[in-house]
Amino acid sequence: MQSPLQQSLSTSIAKDPKPLYFLIPISILSLLFFLSLSSQSSSSKLSPPIDPFLFPNRLQTSQIPTFTDPNNPNPDTETSLPRPPSIAYLISGKSGDLNRIFRLLYALYHPNNQYLLHLDLTASQSDRERLALEIQNVPIFRAANNVNVVGKADFYYRKGSSPILLTLHGAAILLRISENWDWFVNLNAGDYPLVTQDDFLHILSYLPKDLNFVNHTSYIGWKESRKLRPIIVDPGLYLKDKGEVFYATQKRDLPNAYQLFTGSATAILSRKFVEFCILGTDNLPRTLLMYLTNTPSSLTNYFPTILCNSNKFNRTTVNYNLQYSSPDKEPKLEPRMLNSNDFDDMIHSGAAFATEFPSDDPILDRIDREILGRIPGQVVPGGWCLGEPANATCATWGDASVLKPGPGAKRLERRLVALLSNDAFRYSQCIVESS
Ligand SMILES: *[C@@H]1O[C@H](CO)[C@@H](O)[C@H](O)[C@H]1NC(C)=O
Numbered sequence: 422m423q424s425p426l427q428q429s430l431s432t433s434i435a436k437d438p439k440p441l442y443f444l445i446p447i448s449i450l451s452l453l454f455f456l457s458l459s460s461q462s463s464s465s466k467l468s469p470p471i472d473p474f475l476f477p478n479r480l481q482t483s484q485i486p487t488f489t490d491p492n493n494p495n496p497d498t499e500t501s502l503p504r505p506p507s508i509a510y511l512i513s514g515k516s517g518d519l520n521r522i523f524r525l526l527y528a529l530y531h532p533n534n535q536y537l538l539h540l541d542l543t544a545s546q547s548d549r550e551r552l553a554l555e556i557q558n559v560p561i562f563r564a565a566n567n568v569n570v571v572g573k574a575d576f577y578y579r580k581g582s583s584p585i586l587l588t589l590h591g592a593a594i595l596l597r598i599s600e601n602w603d604w605f606v607n608l609n610a611g612d613y614p615l616v617t618q619d620d621f622l623h624i625l626s627y628l629p630k631d632l633n634f635v636n637h638t639s640y641i642g643w644k645e646s647r648k649l650r651p652i653i654v655d656p657g658l659y660l661k662d663k664g665e666v667f668y669a670t671q672k673r674d675l676p677n678a679y680q681l682f683t684g685s686a687t688a689i690l691s692r693k694f695v696e697f698c699i700l701g702t703d704n705l706p707r708t709l710l711m712y713l714t715n716t717p718s719s720l721t722n723y724f725p726t727i728l729c730n731s732n733k734f735n736r737t738t739v740n741y742n743l744q745y746s747s748p749d750k751e752p753k754l755e756p757r758m759l760n761s762n763d764f765d766d767m768i769h770s771g772a773a774f775a776t777e778f779p780s781d782d783p784i785l786d787r788i789d790r791e792i793l794g795r796i797p798g799q800v801v802p803g804g805w806c807l808g809e810p811a812n813a814t815c816a817t818w819g820d821a822s823v824l825k826p827g828p829g830a831k832r833l834e835r836r837l838v839a840l841l842s843n844d845a846f847r848y849s850q851c852i853v854e855s856s
């Protein structure tokens with residue numbers, strides 16, 4: 422059985438003789454083979470104590486090498502559905518964001534994923550402890566053992582370079598916590614999902630796992646003077662207490678040792694790419710880290726520049742982070758907050774996430790009710806929830822690899838098909854524009 426995404430991708434390929442370099446050779450079967458291989462080789466030494474009801478297959482694959490044995494067919498090939506991927510989410514917030522982080526965690530939760538929560542140093546250590554304690558009190562978080570809180574936090578100055586530091590810190594911890602995740606996603610407390618995790622994992626399970634999603638452009642324009650030429654010093658890098666970002670009076674030239682790209686702070690990054698940034702022997706990630714130390718809002722430049730300057734990754738980059746944000750007609754530094762008037766446009770966009778919402782805005786209640794089917798104070802019900810409908814659906818659980826995608830999967834699929842069609846994909850990828 423072909424998935425809708427595979428079908429639409431192959432029809433969009435059939436219309437155009439130029440192949441998508443990575444999709445043509447990947448028939449659904451070889452994709453399955455690849456997935457079984459990778460899940461087998463990653464049966465982990467580090468893996469935390471997990472509830473066997475949630476992950477029956479993870480235990481099985483580490484015990485019986487099923488798929489090479491013709492008498493013992495792999496359960497994956499029987500159902501002919503690819504195994505769902507796993508996403509590692511880094512969710513960060515500041516003082517006063519505790520409840521927002523909790524709400525976002527509930528809205529994004531799936532036992533198959535990993536979650537790392539970060540309250541920056543403007544929040545107190547007792548807030549961090551409260552967050553960790555509340556997580557301990559949620560039975561499913563304990564059973565899946567997949568929610569963690571950064572104990573030794575960093576500062577987050579949006580206008581400085583500390584967000585890069587914080588993001589790489591989180592990614593390094595997530596690499597260490599679990600060998601099983603496929604993509605890394607960094608979100609802020611003010612972001613919210615527009616599809617259920619069942620929708621998201623279902624659609625991602627049909628994509629090659631080396632894709633990276635991040636907005637990027639080499640067109641610097643007005644941003645050049647405001648964001649790239651000034652020299653700043655971020656207090657988060659050297660002061661114990663909250664301080665002000667320091668602006669030097671002099672400006673500097675743009676680099677010419679590599680091509681700068683600017684884009685979105687939020688990205689969906691493949692595990693391979695995250696390993697390249699943190700563990701790799703190519704020095705560009707570190708060189709850039711040092712250059713951007715003194716650049717305003719530097720997280721928006723970090724991942725796009727590494728991806729597009731690396732011949733290993735430049736062809737894996739999709740020019741959209743799947744996150745809806747306020748249409749930025751005038752060049753403004755801060756994006757506009759979303760409100761109820763944005764609802765239809767936002768849902769129609771087919772994005773997986775949106776940014777940024779005011780705390781507990783009524784539009785979030787509407788997303789919970791109409792899009793996620795979430796009851797306040799509970800996680801979004803998914804295929805793993807086996808309880809009675811109503812408020813106890815997810816109090817009883819089963820196999821976390823069973824997904825029940827809904828209308829959100831269709832919206833996301835349409836958007837991805839448009840993004841990955843040949844013209845859109847190739848002709849918006851790491852293009853160097855003359856400015
Ligand atoms: C990213 O790109 C998409 C599609 O081009 C656009 O709609 C969105 O506003 C962009 N987001 C940011 C943060 O630039």
Ligand SMILES: *[C@@H]1O[C@H](CO)[C@@H](O)[C@H](O)[C@H]1NC(C)=O
Nearest residue numbers: 729731732735736850851852
């Ligand atoms: C990626 O890098 C290779 C090698 O440097 C180059 O030939 C190719 O044009 C680049 N592709 C894109 C889309 O930038």
Ligand SMILES: *[C@@H]1O[C@H](CO)[C@@H](O)[C@H](O)[C@H]1NC(C)=O
Nearest residue numbers: 796798799811812813814816
């Ligand atoms: C579920 O709802 C019922 C009635 O509305 C209530 O009595 C019960 O306490 C609720 N259970 C939970 C776990 O919230």
